[in-house]
Amino acid sequence: MKEPKKTGGCVICGNPKDERYKPFCSKRCADVDLNRWFSGAYAIPAVESDDPKSDESQS
Numbered sequence: 001m002k003e004p005k006k007t008g009g010c011v012i013c014g015n016p017k018d019e020r021y022k023p024f025c026s027k028r029c030a031d032v033d034l035n036r037w038f039s040g041a042y043a044i045p046a047v048e049s050d051d052p053k054s055d056e057s058q059s
Contacts, residue, residue, distance in 0.1 A: 010025035024030040
């Protein structure tokens with residue numbers, strides 16, 4: 001018999017997740033995560049090009 005798959009905890013504090021705030025445990029942890037995005041704590045890396053023509057689409 002298979003064991004039920006164990007799910008991780010809240011991605012902010014590690015407490016058990018709440019279905020209403022998934023993948024968080026509470027509105028507070030969801031707001032902490034949102035604030036981290038707004039403040040720039042999380043960033044998606046980007047490579048900037050030195051060639052301005054490469055940004056333009058070619059027809």
